[in-house]
Amino acid sequence: MSNKKHVKLNVNGKDEEFLAEPRELLIYTLRERLDITGPHIGCETSHCGACTVTIDGKSVKSCTMYTVQAEGKDVTTIEGIGGPDDLHPLQTAFKEHHGLQCGYCTPGMITRATKLLEENPTPTEEEIRFGMAGNICRCTGYQNIVKSIQAAATEMNAAKEAAE
Numbered sequence: 001m002s003n004k005k006h007v008k009l010n011v012n013g014k015d016e017e018f019l020a021e022p023r024e025l026l027i028y029t030l031r032e033r034l035d036i037t038g039p040h041i042g043c044e045t046s047h048c049g050a051c052t053v054t055i056d057g058k059s060v061k062s063c064t065m066y067t068v069q070a071e072g073k074d075v076t077t078i079e080g081i082g083g084p085d086d087l088h089p090l091q092t093a094f095k096e097h098h099g100l101q102c103g104y105c106t107p108g109m110i111t112r113a114t115k116l117l118e119e120n121p122t123p124t125e126e127e128i129r130f131g132m133a134g135n136i137c138r139c140t141g142y143q144n145i146v147k148s149i150q151a152a153a154t155e156m157n158a159a160k161e162a163a164e
């Protein structure tokens with residue numbers, strides 16, 4: 001007898017419903033079942049952050065969560081943050097300030113950074129480094145990632161002020 005469970009969740013604003021084995025990890029559901037390939041698989045042991053998504057407003061490493069645990073939740077991946085024609089200020093800043101090299105860590109970095117700036121819109125360099133400590137980059141040395149997040153924060157705060 002199948003022990004598959006019924007799962008219903010919302011990914012990037014779209015309702016999804018399917019049957020999943022209790023051992024299926026969310027990162028595989030996103031990438032292989034739903035074809036949402038922004039979140040990457042790096043370590044599968046919760047160290048690298050390449051698989052970071054946002055679930056009900058919190059940053060989560062999707063390799064550490066069973067899909068059945070996401071039942072009823074809202075999941076946002078990099079695809080839900082911005083696309084080629086509608087870049088999020090963080091995506092623009094990473095592009096302009098060379099916050100990426102190979103790009104493998106970038107979807108997780110930017111997804112995590114959106115939460116960081118939501119929680120703290122004017123972070124110091126130290127706060128950025130602390131807030132991003134769960135995301136590893138093997139290429140950049142982090143300096144330009146920090147610069148990109150600072151630039152995005154400045155841009156987003158200016159846009160917010162202009163709108164007030």
Ligand code: FES
Nearest residue numbers: 042043044049063
């Ligand atoms: S793949 Fe999930 S933390 Fe590395």
Ligand code: FES
Nearest residue numbers: 101103137138139
């Ligand atoms: S840009 Fe290559 S791992 Fe971060």
